[in-house]
Amino acid sequence: MQETAHAATNAVHHAAAAAEHLTEASGHSITHLMMVLIIQLAVIIIAAKVGGFLFQRFLKMPSVLGELASGMLIGPYALGGMFEIPGLGILFAEQMGFAASAELYGIATLASIILLFLAGLETDLAAFLRYSVVGSFVGLGGLLTAFVLGDVCAVFWPGNGIDSFMDPAALFLGVISVATSVGITARILAEKRKMASPEGVTILAGAVFDDVFGIVTLAIVMGLAKVEMGGGQVNWGAIGWIALKAIGFFVVVTALGLIFARKITAAIKQFRSREMMVSTCFGLALLLAGLAEMAGLAMIIGAYIMGLALSRTDLSHEIEHHLEGVYNILVPIFFCVMGMMVDFSAMKPVLIFGSVYSLLAILSKVVGCGIPAYLMKFNMRGSLRIGLGMLPRGEVALIVAGIGLASGIIDQGIFGVAIMMTVITTMLAPPLLVKSFEGGSGLREEMAGTGEDIETIELEFPSPDIAEFLLNRFIKALKQEEFFVHNLHTEQPAYRVLKDDIAFTLIQDVDKVVVNVPHANQHVARMILLEELLSLSDLLESTKQMKGLDKMGTDLMQGMFA
Amino acid sequence: MNLKKVLSPDTVWIDLKADTKQGIIEEMIDRLVAAGKFSNRAVVLEAVMDRESKMSTGMQNGVAIPHGKTDEIKSLVAAVGLNKAGVDFDSMDGEPCTIFIMTLSPVKRTGPHIQFLAEISRLISQASERDKLLACTTHQEIYDLLTGK
Numbered sequence: 001m002q003e004t005a006h007a008a009t010n011a012v013h014h015a016a017a018a019a020e021h022l023t024e025a026s027g028h029s030i031t032h033l034m035m036v037l038i039i040q041l042a043v044i045i046i047a048a049k050v051g052g053f054l055f056q057r058f059l060k061m062p063s064v065l066g067e068l069a070s071g072m073l074i075g076p077y078a079l080g081g082m083f084e085i086p087g088l089g090i091l092f093a094e095q096m097g098f099a100a101s102a103e104l105y106g107i108a109t110l111a112s113i114i115l116l117f118l119a120g121l122e123t124d125l126a127a128f129l130r131y132s133v134v135g136s137f138v139g140l141g142g143l144l145t146a147f148v149l150g151d152v153c154a155v156f157w158p159g160n161g162i163d164s165f166m167d168p169a170a171l172f173l174g175v176i177s178v179a180t181s182v183g184i185t186a187r188i189l190a191e192k193r194k195m196a197s198p199e200g201v202t203i204l205a206g207a208v209f210d211d212v213f214g215i216v217t218l219a220i221v222m223g224l225a226k227v228e229m230g231g232g233q234v235n236w237g238a239i240g241w242i243a244l245k246a247i248g249f250f251v252v253v254t255a256l257g258l259i260f261a262r263k264i265t266a267a268i269k270q271f272r273s274r275e276m277m278v279s280t281c282f283g284l285a286l287l288l289a290g291l292a293e294m295a296g297l298a299m300i301i302g303a304y305i306m307g308l309a310l311s312r313t314d315l316s317h318e319i320e321h322h323l324e325g326v327y328n329i330l331v332p333i334f335f336c337v338m339g340m341m342v343d344f345s346a347m348k349p350v351l352i353f354g355s356v357y358s359l360l361a362i363l364s365k366v367v368g369c370g371i372p373a374y375l376m377k378f379n380m381r382g383s384l385r386i387g388l389g390m391l392p393r394g395e396v397a398l399i400v401a402g403i404g405l406a407s408g409i410i411d412q413g414i415f416g417v418a419i420m421m422t423v424i425t426t427m428l429a430p431p432l433l434v435k436s437f438e439g440g441s442g443l444r445e446e447m448a449g450t451g452e453d454i455e456t457i458e459l460e461f462p463s464p465d466i467a468e469f470l471l472n473r474f475i476k477a478l479k480q481e482e483f484f485v486h487n488l489h490t491e492q493p494a495y496r497v498l499k500d501d502i503a504f505t506l507i508q509d510v511d512k513v514v515v516n517v518p519h520a521n522q523h524v525a526r527m528i529l530l531e532e533l534l535s536l537s538d539l540l541e542s543t544k545q546m547k548g549l550d551k552m553g554t555d556l557m558q559g560m561f562a
Numbered sequence: 563m564n565l566k567k568v569l570s571p572d573t574v575w576i577d578l579k580a581d582t583k584q585g586i587i588e589e590m591i592d593r594l595v596a597a598g599k600f601s602n603r604a605v606v607l608e609a610v611m612d613r614e615s616k617m618s619t620g621m622q623n624g625v626a627i628p629h630g631k632t633d634e635i636k637s638l639v640a641a642v643g644l645n646k647a648g649v650d651f652d653s654m655d656g657e658p659c660t661i662f663i664m665t666l667s668p669v670k671r672t673g674p675h676i677q678f679l680a681e682i683s684r685l686i687s688q689a690s691e692r693d694k695l696l697a698c699t700t701h702q703e704i705y706d707l708l709t710g711k
Contacts, residue, residue: 477676479672480671480672481672481673481674481676481677482672482673482674499674499677520684523680523681523683523684523687524676524677524681526680527676527679527680527683528676528680530617531676534613534616534617537616
């Protein structure tokens with residue numbers, strides 16, 4: 001036993017020695033490199049979080065913009081490259097033309113995988129299918145217009161060395177302008193109580209399509225770009241084959257994921273520990289991310305697919321909930337690192353190009369999503385709202401730009417252009433969207449009802465305290481029935497209840513408990529509520545057996561003022 | 563949910579004989595004792611009657627769902643019985659009950675117990691489904707109908 005331990009310790013020493021030896025070439029030990037990394041992370045996390053907070057609080061802008069801005073500020077092309085710290089050197093030095101060290105970029109990559117895994121998890125496949133007609137036309141319209149305009153803009157702009165539609169850099173500029181970041185729009189829709197409006201529903205459905213098709217488009221472009229970067233010639237036959245492979249990978253892996261997700265989660269549930277379940281699912285997401293990269297696509301595609309596959313299982317909220325903390329810390333690092341990569345000197349020559357590209361990115365969504373919306377019973381006002389709602393690009397555009405820069409497909413200048421477009425569209429969308437929602441209906445004629453078969457069960461109690469008490473009893477009973485109950489962290493206590501195909505919401509509205517449940521699942525909600533109501537009578541009975549409250553109070557205070 | 567995991571052919575009966583509420587509950591419990599599901603008849607009966615005393619489980623359209631919680635039961639026990647003549651079960655609509663679904667659970671239980679009741683209730687919420695159930699002539703037919711064979 002002792003010998004084994006000794007051997008193990010020896011092995012560790014050998015490994016460490018080898019690592020020291022390996023890094024001697026770069027002049028520093030692993031320990032030194034890690035120390036630099038940790039100090040860099042400390043600066044990045046604090047700067048990103050403070051930047052995000054300031055933007056959100058004082059400028060009413062999404063925190064992602066603040067995180068980007070802090071990155072630009074502390075990066076090697078600004079403050080980070082100016083000051084030398086004693087014993088450490090320049091904190092953020094450019095290394096081989098790249099703003100982040102491999103270690104730091106590794107952490108940013110992990111963050112991007114978490115981000116896309118969660119994006120996949122949050123995808124509402126049911127809505128995807130339910131609103132498929134409207135959503136697919138709006139999503140597809142915006143996607144095609146944005147891709148073509150983004151790509152063509154690069155091709156026709158003189159002097160950037162891009163002269164073909166199939167040039168990898170042109171393809172990347174196309175993909176970067178595709179992905180809508182609906183989070184910003186969703187927040188505004190929620191604030192303005194327009195989430196359930198026909199425009200709101202269409203925007204959210206369109207955004208789901210936009211996400212899915214955007215990932216497929218990225219898969220195709222990555223496949224093409226990798227072949228071209230490797231010196232291979234891409235003819236139309238090859239393009240067809242690569243596209244087929246990319247779509248095939250997406251469709252087959254997603255379908256397999258959806259088919260086996262229940263079986264996989266059932267197996268994972270055997271662990272009976274939530275942390276184990278969540279960690280295992282995250283491990284699977286990392287695995288699929290790696291496999292996607294091996295298949296010639298991008299890691300984020302695999303992560304997204306794993307999220308999508310798990311989104312239909314009852315574990316999805318559990319995973320989201322548990323990864324929230326990791327997300328809150330790691331994802332700002334990613335945006336901050338992306339900001340650090342903006343080289344201002346490289347951007348000067350492309351400022352006009354960037355402005356035109358951004359303008360086209362705006363036009364492409366307003367027109368590309370607006371026209372299909374107009375053809376589907378929306379009037380000009382409604383179509384404009386939908387176009388503007390699809391306007392903000394965000395996380396995915398930044399991730400794709402980062403992949404392009406890291407793989408050498410786009411240069412610092414084009415990367416800066418991508419960041420510029422993301423910032424402009426994200427900043428413009430909120431005020432424009434709010435303005436557009438002034439005025440009357442956005443429908444040309446009343447659209448047919450969406451036919452949601454939801455029943456509302458309302459129970460009124462004598463006081464909010466009793467309503468809260470019963471709501472908590474009800475939640476406990478649901479958990480005993482092995483439902484997953486998730487606090488939605490809204491101002492009004494609201495919960496989402498999930499189990500297999502059953503999903504409903506619980507809300508406490510002052511002295512009322514309101515249950516919104518699909519007609520098909522109302523039985524279980526009603527019966528559990530009834531049993532909890534009846535159990536109150538037991539409780540009342542047992543309070544009668546308590547010794548007098550006066551006596552208990554006296555006992556508590558006895559001897560305190562001796 | 564899969565009702566097969568909970569129901570078994572020896573806990574579905576087409577021929578409940580009793581003609582009172584108390585009688586039906588006792589008869590179902592006796593048959594469950596005979597099927598070897600538990601032994602302490604009195605404790606289980608008390609648990610079910612205790613629940614009935616709070617509010618009758620006679621629902622509407624001839625369905626009753628007597629149930630109870632007691633630590634005499636180790637894991638969910640479920641039974642379905644018919645009395646085609648109908649029994650006064652103090653139901654919500656005042657109509658006699660013909661379909662009886664009984665569940666018994668441990669006090670500190672975790673698992674889909676109410677959900678099981680809800681699932682069967684959902685299955686027979688349509689009049690046509692109740693008619694099909696009442697048209698069954700053997701225990702096996704009920705079992706096959708409910709478990710979707």
